[in-house]
Each structure stands twice: as structure tokens, then as C-alpha cells.
Amino acid sequence: MIELRDVSKIYQIGEERVRALDHVNLHVYPHEFVSIIGPSGSGKSTLMNIIGCLDTADAGQYLLDGVPIEAYSEYELAQVRNRKIGFVFQSFNLIPKLSAEENVELPLIYQGVKRSERVRRVKEALEKVGLSQRAKHQPTELSGGQQQRVAIARALVTRPSLLLADEPTGNLDSRTSREIMEMFKELHSQGNTIVLITHDNDVAREAKRIIHILDGRLSEVKL
């Protein structure tokens, strides 16, 4: 599903060059639940953004479902982000002016789904994360955990084959974190491919496969 070959990403800040990713090789197969763990600044988000087609690598090759990412046009990349990938961020990234259901509806609008179908699927996705009661609420009226659940519903509503989560529990207390993790496990059991990033060992352990990242280099942890 995901194949990274010798991927590097270098940030240039003035004179200084930061090698955020250093010749990374990674293979993620369908229906896997992979967690990537590493300390802050180790390059986790950079890796995730490349996998999520939000950013591009400076060197190396990234194949998504066997197709090199450079082969996609900008429009096709938007489609990939829209249909194939569901993204959950540490900081939720909901649009503040829109209600929970409108936030969830947004990717479907970009997909061109009919209104009746949209309504049905939004309802379904919000039910899945247990937030049907809060559909009309604005993000500011929701707790962190609820916001993250809305974000998960938004990631799920398009039924993406790949779910990417960048420290989804990073801004949550431990109890809500556990709830969110339960949700990911359940999604995995339903057949979703999940890549989860965290700096928390307990969270990482929930996954079937754990990968360490340090200074932009990966190392597999065998259980």
C-alpha cells in the first residue's frame, strides 16, 4: 500500500540544514496497523505529511498503491487526499465556523456526493464516533476529545483505504486518549489500514507493528 524508498527531506533554515528524514525506507501493507514512535523533532510529522501527500520528498521515491506520487497531477493529488486518505491531526484542524456535521460533510462535498447521500453518510460517521447528539455544535462548543472524534468522523466519512493519524491523542488527557485509541483499534478490526504517530509508548503499543524514528531514521521494533 505504502512504499517509501530512500526518502529524504531536508529543511534549510538560513545557513543550517536540517535533515528531517534521512533515507527512509518503509513498507506498509493493506490492513496493517502501524504506529510510528519517536521523540519530538525526530521527523514524525514530516514523514506523515509525505505519506499523506501534503508534502513532497526532496529525494527518494514514494509509491502509493504502486503508483509513484510524482506521476499524479496536482488535481489528482487532491483527489487522492480526498478519497484514499483520511487524515487526523494532533490539533484536530476543524474549521471553526462550521458545525460538527458541516466539518464532516466537507470532504464529501469536494467529492461531489449528492446531498441526500451526504446527509446519510455524515450521520453514519457521527454515529460511529458517538457524537450524533453534537452534530449541530461548533468546534468551540466541544471538548478536545469530542473535537478529535469529529475529526475522525471527517476522516472516515469518505471511507478511505488509508487512515493517517499524527499524534491524535497528543492534546488529550489520558482517559480520552484511551477512548480514541479504542476507536482506532475498532477501525482496524473493521479492515482499515492505519498509520498512527505518537511519542507515547503506551499508545504505540496498541498497534500490531511499531516503528521507531530518531533524527529522521527508522528502525523496526520486533514484538
Added chain:
Amino acid sequence: MILSFKMALRSIGANKLRAALTMLGIIIGVMALVVLVSLVSGATGTIGEAIAGLGSNLLTVTVTDDKGSPVRLSDLKSWVDSEPAVAAISPYASATLTGGRGTESDSFTVYGVTPDYYEISSQQLVIGRYLKNTDVDNASRVCVLDENTATEVIGYADCVGQEIRLGGVPYTVVGIIETEETLAARLLMTGLNAYVPYSALIRLSEDVGTNVTTFYIGPSEGYAVLDAEEAMKARLLERFREDENAFRISSQNLIEEAMNNVNSVLTILLGGIAAISLIVGGIGIMNIMLVTVTERTREIGIRKAIGASRGNILVQFLMEAVVLCMLGCALGIFTSWAILRVISVIIASTEMKLPLRTDVVLLSVAFCFLIGVIFGLYPANKAAKMKPIDALHYGG
């Protein structure tokens, strides 16, 4: 499309004060365009009507320097007889005199003319007769009134044979003509009018003498106004020793043409001013859209991350700019309409028509749309071009 329209309305609604201030430029621009152009066309329309009402093919000659050989009534007669292109010539003089019936006295405008004036001015006789050549020859004390004057002075229009006093001298009413209904007539010649033989007016007014200084010429049927003008010009040049400055011939057509020129120049000028204010309004919109795009960079990043394409973002922000413009346009048209209504009520007495001109409205709608697109395109494109990752990380 409908969705992005709704989205645009929402995000405009989210910041009403700012939207209103931004729209102000467009509102004022549209108002300038619609109100000014409507006023100009209303005014010129009525003036044009008035000119047409004066009779479209007459020539006016004004003698400014007679070089010692003034024009007499007999000269006019001989010109009519000898110039095939000229059908009628009437001297034209007016004097303001007191007059009325019995002891009453009002201010009259008394015109000194000859029978030819009837044809030239396209007056319409209602009852009685018009002035005759013998009246002119004898300087008879007869007069023709218009219906309005007759009813004002005598009390009824059918008053042929009645006597009125003009400048203290008794005159017999011999005929009644229709009151001129044009606006110009109302504006310029309201009040009481009497037409008397030119020779009679000489005796009534010190300012009017046997020397004719102003006369009207009507061209013959089958001849163009220009033919008559040329013939008369040749005559007058001969008479006044080839001095072109001794007299002035003007035709109604020239006046009309000049009016039209003034009209189109005015329209272009005002249209230009309005266009400039609309463009200024457009720049205001662009400015605000740039601010909006910067403020919403993160939102753009989120939208892109969940699958919005460049086109989606472009449409979203372009739509917002266009909707902003069109809302301003609608408000501008509405206020223009209100202003025009108020103006029409104020000047209702002059019967100046001030409708909201459809072409101007359509023009301003089209122009606003264009401005929305042109000035919205740059900010929208700026938003659309953002890389998702940069946008997401903007400001945290």
C-alpha cells in the same frame, strides 16, 4: 455551485461590518453610475423633446450688425418670393407688457410676427383666424391668444371678438391657437401669450423697431433645411458686404446635434467617473479578500488536506468576491432607485421622467460582476496556489 454560493454568503455574513464597509465602494460606484446617467438622460430627454417640439426644420437668423442697411419687412417678403427654397419668413420680436381685460392687468408676453409664423412654428388654430397680411400692412390691433391665455384672461377659450388691452391699447381677439404642450413651452413660456402683427408691436414697444433683427425661416417643401440655409446665407452675405459676422443663422438640427453631443460627452464623462469609483471599490474588495485569504490560510490548508483541489479553493474565494460585489451592486441599485424616486417626487411638476434605466442597471450588474471576477481572481488564486503543508502550519 449553489453550495459554494451558500458558503460565500456565510463567510460574508460572519463579518458583516467588514463586508458592509467593503461593499460601500461598490455601492457608491453603482449609485454614481445609475443615478447620474439616469439624471442626464432624463434631463436631455426632456430638453430634446422640447427642442423637437419647437418645430424641427426652422432656421433662425439674428442680425447683429446691419451695416447701415437694416432688414425691413419688405425685404423678408421679397426674399420669400425670390428664393424657391424658402417658403416662409417671419420676423420675431417679443415684449413683456401689462394687459388684461377691463381693469385687470397681468404680465403678457407679446410676440410680434407675421402670418408666415403660423406655418413656421407649426401652431394649430382652434377657433377664428390667424393674423393676416392686411393686419400687418395696417398694423391692425388684433391678436391671437393661446387657449391657456384665453381661459386665464377671459374665462373661456371661445372668445373670438372679445377685446383685451395690451400695453394700454385695446386689441381684438381674432383667433385662438392650441397651447404648446411641450416641456420647454411650460418651462420657458408659461404665463400669458399674445401674438400680434409685427407692425403693431412696433407701436407697443420701444425696443421693437422697423428694423428686423431676428426672423424665422421655414424651408419650402421638397427642400432641405440646408438648401434654405445656403440660399439665405448667400443673400445675407451679399447684403452685409460679405461679412460673416454681421449675422448668425442657426438651425434646430444644429442645436439638436449639439445637444446630442453634450449628452454623449456627459454620459461618457459620468460613466467614466462611475467606472473609476467602481474600480476603486473593486480594489477595496481585492484588499479585503487578500486579508481574508491570509486570515484563513489555515482553513485553506485544512480544506486542501481533506481533498479540496486548487479549483475548489479558487471558486470558493472568487465566489466570495463576486457575491460581495453583487450584493454591493444590488444595494447600490436599490438605493439609486430610491434616490431617483425621491428626485422625481421633488421635481414632479416638470414631468421629467426618471425611470431606472434597464440598460444602465444591466450595465452596472455586468460591470460589478466583472470587477468581482477581476479583483477576486488574484486573491483567490493566491489562496488556491498555497501548498497544503505550508497553509496548515501557518500561524501554528
